[in-house]
Amino acid sequence: MWDKIKDFSSEFFVTGDPLILGAQVSIGLTLVAIVFTLTYFKKWRWLWTEWLTSVDHKKIGIMYIIASILMLFRGGVDALLMRVQLAAPELEFLHADHYNAIFTTHGVIMILFMAMPLMFGLFNIVVPLQIGARDVAFPFLNSLSFWMFFFGAMLFNVSFIIGGSPDAGWLAYPPLSELSGSPGVGQDFYIWGIQISGIGSLATGINFVVTILKMRAPGMKLMQMPMFSWSVLSSCVTIMFAFPILTVTLFLLFLDRYLGAHFFTLDGGGNPMMYINLIWMWGHPEVYIVILPAFGIFSEIVATFSKKKLFGYKSMVFALMSISFFSFFTWAHHFFTMGSGANVNAFFAITTMIIAIPTGVKVFNWLFTMYRGKLSFPTPMLWTIAFIPCFVVGGMTGVLLSVAPADFQFHNSYFLIAHFHQVLIGGVVFGYFAGLYYWWPKMFGFRLHEGLGKWAFWFWNIGFYVCFMPQYALGLMGMTRRFNEYDFDMGWQPLNVVSTVGAFLMGLAFIFQVWQIAHSIKFFKKETSGDAWDGRTLEWSIPSPAPMYNFARLPQVTSQDDWWEKKQRRLRGEAELPEVAAAEQAPLEPIHMPRNSGIPFIMSFSWFVAGFGFVWDWKWMIVVGLAGVIISMLARSFSYNTDYYIPVDEVERTEAAARGAH
Amino acid sequence: MMRRKIRTLATGLFLAMVLLISGCSSEQYIVLDPKGPIGESQKDLIIISTLLCAVIIVPVLILTAIIVWRYRDRPGRKAAYAPEWEHSTKLEVTWWAIPIVIIVTLAIITGIYTYKLEPSKPLASEKEPITIQVTSMDWKWLFKYPGENIATVNYVKFPEDTPIRFQLTSDTAMNSFWIPQLGGQLYSMSGMAMTLYLQADEQGSYYGSGANFNGMDFAQMTFDADAVSQEEYDAWVQEVKSSSPALTMEGYEALAKPGRSDVQLFSSFPEGLFEHIVTQYVEEGSSGAHSHHGAQAESDEEEADEEAHHDHSEASADTQATDASEANHDHAGHAGH
Structure with missing residues (x-):
């Protein structure tokens, strides 16, 4: 009996590595501390009713952001471990199997569990406020999306301490990811973690497309919509077409592993190359899914802090939409070296280059928004200014990579690594940080400490260049990605040391950001105006943080930058436009709102249970999990009490309190 | 000049x-x-x-x-401020045009x-190309010289100024064959034989690696590619033939087991070993190979057929390989149509 338990637990838990043991202990202690704190302060009920069951887009957004920052920490620690291992040739710090697991989880976590949720967090917080809506189109689905993401991410992360992490690379090319190459459960955690959270992402995509198309405030034409909302639309349309490919591809891989199918196996007529095509048909649009909203954020910030209208609005919209269209026709540039022949390579090289055109136009338009503007440089604008040169250079190296015959020399080398980190950090991360700093006062009703924010900004930027510029050079020295060790005589060490120093500078920058947030909470400085940056769009026209129903009266929109125009009319002492005045003076009406629900949490948790069962092939657990999913669906189908009205006097009280705070 | x-x-x-x-x-x-x-x-x-x-x-x-710098907000600045200036057809046409021209x-x-x-395109040269069959394995490179009937592991040598026709395949997971100083990489994939022509213009020892992650000891798949004079090369071949052990089928199967390897030299190798590796996953009498897509699968079928019918059993491995690579090249040309 005892032996059986010992055998089981040595297979179930990851054992034998002091690093992982340390992590297991600290995770255990953290959990105990959380449970203790919640119990001691009697916060369990509060947690459940206010957060876990909330369908309020603002709270869901905040939960997304908290989760993504935790994941940034985990992915960042992975990165630092790798950089330590590479700092010296033939170092014995991480063994090959551990190193392979770490670069796999680093990639998956940073793209799917850090960038995506940070992006969804910003969508949730900003889009309804920006288009003058009271919530998203499907609030229940929105909550379900979040919890599917959350439990998917947890399922993926748990593999670190239970069963072992996946180690076949972040896109898990077969046959390495098949049973023949990865017999352990790590790869199953990979499939189910991504699968569950991927369904959440698809649902979010659909939700925001509908929200943007159907729920804009009266009078807001599509071509008057703020540029961030446009970027969300283009990103979500891309999600709708790309994510089903991911779901199907992973499902086929699951069939191979679980039922012995032969879609991507070496034998039985399987074709691993088909997987590589399919995964990049999702994977390439995916990088545009995360970069497009960053473009939207920069567009908002550049206009606000230049005190000037966004230059070339129509061009910007056209550029966004054409990028999301062309993103579906470039996937094969990830494997020019597969030898598909000159025709195929030439086609995909040229489609890839075409994307540089609208992207270049956007850069010009940002520059000419600043031209003849009046620039100020608080932290959101600093990130935007830092983004432009960084992304321009990263974009240029991308064009170099797209030159198919030259890519034969860049492919799989550190040149490629440097390129995609430059566009993903310099573009996506800088963009989301800019957005986070910009909308922070709107989310929480207080400002972040600017001084600490600037320290973080400089450490991030200097750290970035110190870390990744040497990697371009290492690529030209022939250093290949995913090497866990290298020979001394290649001469790669000096630049690797520099790169590692840069990575730690970015780690320091992250600590500054955490300090900044902690400091700002401690010395709470209430943001009373609701319009922290003298903004241009509707979200700045309401109090911070926004009341539960966002807008007491739905605004009547007459122009692009509607809030700015309104402020200009007030400044000039003009009378309000008649239709706007009519909307503002209309009597308050009861506000129709969705009710909170625990079903999304329970249903997603059931998916987690089922996924865990599939990973270990425990039939009883699969049955329990799937039963939970079906019962949740039925419970939702037969619940009729899903909405309510906020009475007028409550709205009046809330508005008076918010106005009193002015 | x-x-x-x-x-x-x-x-x-x-x-x-x-x-x-x-x-x-x-x-x-x-x-x-x-x-x-x-x-x-x-x-x-x-x-x-x-x-x-x-x-x-x-x-x-x-x-x-x-x-x-110029438009930063500061007291008493002279630069213009035009808050409503948001469109200029002339300017926007200009910066749509500039990137279009460059691209x-x-x-x-x-x-x-x-x-x-195109990697499968033969190099122009007066000399006959030398064929080297390359197999990526877990986690070592196997090189076979069908013309000379010798084989090596994690080491490859060839004469300078002579086109080398590398034929690439993989025993298991995909890798990528890369000798940076000679030219770009090409994937080695199981079930197909890819052709990559390279040539060294001067003597030297060049760094080679497997550039695509294929599991545990991926980082150990580096090798030296030595370009030497024709005489030195011929002498080396003779030496390997006379002083090294033969690679038997059993020896190959032992080599195919996952693990790293030092440099090894073999005086001969089983006939048709490369074709065996390429077609090992095709089931006997099945139409498995027909389900493959893309340009290379077709040439595999031909090889599979050749294997099955033994029509070409007298043809040297080299000729067979030539057929395969030509078919490969033709199909590659059609792939984009």
């Missing part, structure tokens, strides 16, 4: 740029220090495309700095080079 000068100048400028960034000696930049015609052309292409991009990037960077130019150059540097 003029072209040569321009090429040298451009290389110099480019290297100076890279060196400025890194402060290391230029010999370490092996991608930019090619020793063969393919690597040479790829380096030219890298330099042309970098310069072409720089034409647009450098002004944009300068413009960014100027605009940010069209680059696209044309890329197109030409893509056909010129």
